[in-house]
Amino acid sequence: MLLINQNELLAEGNHVIRTAIEKCIQCGTCSASCPLSQYMDYTPRQIVTLVREGLIHEALKTKTIWLCSTCYLCAVRCPAKINIGEFMTVLKRFTLKNGYSDNLLYPKLMRTYVEYVDKYGRISEPRLMIKFSLKINPFKLLKMLPLSMKLLRDGVLSFSLERVQNLHEVKA
Numbered sequence: 001m002l003l004i005n006q007n008e009l010l011a012e013g014n015h016v017i018r019t020a021i022e023k024c025i026q027c028g029t030c031s032a033s034c035p036l037s038q039y040m041d042y043t044p045r046q047i048v049t050l051v052r053e054g055l056i057h058e059a060l061k062t063k064t065i066w067l068c069s070t071c072y073l074c075a076v077r078c079p080a081k082i083n084i085g086e087f088m089t090v091l092k093r094f095t096l097k098n099g100y101s102d103n104l105l106y107p108k109l110m111r112t113y114v115e116y117v118d119k120y121g122r123i124s125e126p127r128l129m130i131k132f133s134l135k136i137n138p139f140k141l142l143k144m145l146p147l148s149m150k151l152l153r154d155g156v157l158s159f160s161l162e163r164v165q166n167l168h169e170v171k172a
């Protein structure tokens with residue numbers, strides 16, 4: 001198991017990580033408020049606990065940090081004024097920068113998504129899924145083929161992908 005020192009993480013996002021470690025009272029308001037917590041493997045409160053206890057690699061391996069959509073609902077309700085959305089972003093950035101995400105599915109999906117947004121300012125779901133599947137398991141495409149063909153025929157999905165005007169504004 002990889003041992004990651006808390007100081008390494010603090011170097012990535014000192015203020016937000018330190019505030020969470022020092023001020024979280026483990027009330028669980030963030031977990032109860034999070035619209036995505038039912039899909040997470042650890043609740044936001046538990047992620048803070050893992051980091052506080054120095055189990056940083058465990059926290060970096062979770063689905064939770066990638067599912068967080070940084071909606072900040074937890075942040076506005078946290079009685080200790082901890083910005084959990086930002087906390088999750090620091091964990092994601094740290095994971096990507098240090099190559100801890102190489103075998104994880106969610107970062108790969110996120111990278112593929114960002115590649116499209118970077119280039120076009122938007123995504124096309126079929127193109128995204130094809131590119132993503134080719135990266136992880138091309139055989140999955142065969143399974144998805146019948147449903148995809150139906151959705152394309154019915155006009156629910158489309159391959160067309162035009163670059164948005166003023167792409168620089170999306171990047172900003």
Ligand code: SF4
Pocket residue numbers: 023024025026027028029030031044045048077078079080081082084
């Ligand atoms: S709401 Fe704030 S204080 Fe409560 S568990 Fe979440 S981060 Fe900690």
Ligand code: SF4
Pocket residue numbers: 030033034035036037044067068069070071072073074075084085088
């Ligand atoms: S910022 Fe992330 S953890 Fe907080 S409520 Fe939104 S999705 Fe959940």
